[in-house]
Amino acid sequence: MTTNNDQILINQIIDGNTNAFSMLVDNYKDLVFTLALRMLKNREEAEEVAQDTFIKAYKSLDKFKGDSKFSTWIYRVAYNTCLDRIKKNKKYINDVEINEFTEHQVKTIDSALDQMEVKEKELAMKRCIASLPNEDSFLLTLYYFDDLSLDEISKIVGITANTIKVKLFRCRKKLAAILRAQLEPEIIEYYERERR
Numbered sequence: 001m002t003t004n005n006d007q008i009l010i011n012q013i014i015d016g017n018t019n020a021f022s023m024l025v026d027n028y029k030d031l032v033f034t035l036a037l038r039m040l041k042n043r044e045e046a047e048e049v050a051q052d053t054f055i056k057a058y059k060s061l062d063k064f065k066g067d068s069k070f071s072t073w074i075y076r077v078a079y080n081t082c083l084d085r086i087k088k089n090k091k092y093i094n095d096v097e098i099n100e101f102t103e104h105q106v107k108t109i110d111s112a113l114d115q116m117e118v119k120e121k122e123l124a125m126k127r128c129i130a131s132l133p134n135e136d137s138f139l140l141t142l143y144y145f146d147d148l149s150l151d152e153i154s155k156i157v158g159i160t161a162n163t164i165k166v167k168l169f170r171c172r173k174k175l176a177a178i179l180r181a182q183l184e185p186e187i188i189e190y191y192e193r194e195r196r
Contacts, residue, residue, distance in 0.1 A: 005072040013061055025054050028071065031146065032078045038130065038137035039082040049085050055079045068155055072148070079138065086134065128178045136171040141182040143168055 006027070012020035018065050032053050036046035057077050129140050142148045142156065150161040150168075157164070 007066055008122055009060060010064060010066075010070070013058070021058060024070075028074050029054075031071070031072060035075060035078050035138055035141060036082055038141050039079075039134040040085060041130070041134065041137075045085060045089075049081050050079070052085075053081045056081060069152070071146075072155050074144075075142065075148075076158075082134070082138070094151050128175055131178055132171065133165075136174060139164065139167055139172050140175065150156050 006024070009020045009024045009027075010126060011070045013024065018148040029050065033046055036049040037043065040046050040140070053074070057074055060077075062071065126145075129137050129144075132140070139153065139157070142153050143150075148156075150164050153164050159167075
């Protein structure tokens with residue numbers, strides 16, 4: 001299920017072609033770095049983790065069977081490398097209090113965002129997602145920006161698709177709290193009035 005080009009490069013790398021590995025790194029370095037940055041919230045550490053991810057990928061490339069997309073496999077390696085770094089640094093994720101935010105408010109935020117220009121929406125979302133706890137940023141990035149399915153995310157993080165669905169809902173509630181604080185109050189008020 002990996003793309004033809006990826007599989008060709010992987011076969012060349014296994015046969016000893018280091019230039020093919022450089023091409024594979026070029027194809028995925030931005031995605032891996034972005035995911036590492038979402039989880040670690042530190043540019044230098046994200047760069048180190050991205051490098052570590054590709055070193056690990058290179059050493060275990062023969063274990064990649066091609067039964068999923070290469071991007072899913074490399075994301076999983078990146079995710080696990082980030083978790084290792086977080087454990088090593090003894091950083092703990094702080095959860096945002098979300099009890100006061102209802103599903104209605106999440107939908108209201110979605111409606112308000114739908115009215116924003118696509119670029120503005122993407123920038124606002126990325127800024128807000130970056131302020132979420134590590135794993136939440138990672139999951140939302142995979143789901144909304146990389147358009148991965150619940151099953152693909154499940155393979156990356158090693159938990160069931162149903163658990164991912166619950167986690168994404170909770171992440172969205174936290175995101176709604178952040179968006180609510182950052183969007184202009186009159187936009188929110190307008191959409192709340194419209195829904196009554």
